[in-house]
Amino acid sequence: MKSLPAGPGVYRFRDGNGRVLYVGRATHLRSRVGSYWGDLRDRRHLRRMVPQIARVEAVACDSVHEAAWLERNLLERSKPRWNRIRGGLEVPFCIRVTTSKVELVHWRPGVEADFGPYLGGAQARLAVSGLDRMLPLRYTDERLEGGLRDLARIRGVRPQDRDAMRETLTAVLRREAGALSTVREGLSLLRDKASGNLAFELAGRIQQELEAVEWIVAEQKVTLLAPGADLDIYGYADGVLVRFQVRGGRLDRWEQRACAPAASRRYLDRTPPEWLPFAARNAELARSLS
Incomplete structure (x- = not known):
């Protein structure tokens, strides 16, 4: 868990077959994710999930508010087995x-x-x-x-x-x-x-x-009032390519996979300049957790 930042973000757990088990958000990613291997007194329904976790993935956000919106967008698109609610409770x-x-x-x-x-x-x-x-x-x-x-x-x-x-x-x-x-x-x-x-x-x-x-x-760019153009955002670090999908002004999909440096170039060129710091930071995070 040392590779996780101490700031806000979204995390997800995958099992040994690559299936997403759970998506959550955190004010402090490192301590929140680490808590799953501690006392789950207030999250008893997740005790059976923890032994199935084979991989941790995370996105570092620029604010807790941004992390809240990203979690909501991801869960509205697809609800993993161990998440109880599609979307979120906040209005x-x-x-x-x-x-x-x-x-x-x-x-x-x-x-x-x-x-x-x-x-x-x-x-x-x-x-x-x-x-x-x-x-x-x-x-x-x-x-x-x-x-x-x-x-x-x-x-x-x-x-x-x-x-x-x-x-x-x-x-x-x-x-x-x-x-x-x-x-x-x-x-x-x-x-x-x-x-x-x-x-x-x-x-x-x-x-x-x-x-x-x-x-x-607080900075919040993953859900926009004016939808704007659909776009794909890519980041790359040492063999790991991260892709974020924005549709209808909402970042609602996040993927990562192995990719050769030469092949990554054509993807990185598609990323708008204003998204480059976010994409690069999270590619580095994906590499460190892979």
């Missing part, structure tokens, strides 16, 4: 920024939205709550009544703030460093202030919102 959402509010939209292929998709309704709602805490776009509506108008006045939000606020929200969701830093620092200050005032429940809530914002802005 996918998108975020839509309108003239005067930020709203969540259930995602499915073809849905119209501005940003996403994101896995996990709880995380998405907390992220929107955190963004609203820092950038309350809904208070810029000229038609506010009663209590909402009073809250807007207390928070110093005016209709003329709308364009700048919407621009900042959009920049955050596009992962622009300056806007992200402003939101992170603002939520951290509010959390620390609440904690200093002994409002620990509020401080805990703001910390959850901060973590949820990090979840939705």
Whole structure:
């Protein structure tokens, strides 16, 4: 297991005949995969699987969120025997920024939205709550009544703030460093202030919102809102060729096989430049685990 990275990713187990037994995701690949040969108290149904494992394969992802989406895509395409669920439990959402509010939209292929998709309704709602805490776009509506108008006045939000606020929200969701830093620092200050005032429940809530914002802005390229072109991604390292298939904007197939250096060239030339680091990294990982 020493060849596995400590970061996030997806792993799968194969038996001696090459059949996939199980696909899973991990925040820390090395410790998660190693845990199968330890105490499986919380995963008793997998005890009979472990003696059948002949080979471990893994994909190193750029975020836990990306690993979650990759696992879901792979399991929706094909569910191995020891996986209980095809796909995943998390509900996918998108975020839509309108003239005067930020709203969540259930995602499915073809849905119209501005940003996403994101896995996990709880995380998405907390992220929107955190963004609203820092950038309350809904208070810029000229038609506010009663209590909402009073809250807007207390928070110093005016209709003329709308364009700048919407621009900042959009920049955050596009992962622009300056806007992200402003939101992170603002939520951290509010959390620390609440904690200093002994409002620990509020401080805990703001910390959850901060973590949820990090979840939705983490790099995630294996499931796209706009499907785009279908493509194949290849990586090669010392006799091992790795192929990832993207169809309809979703990376949903992952294969690896032995390949001679000369034969690998025609495959590598097909890989788009933006995917080269991902492909090369995972080819090296496949070689080290083979």
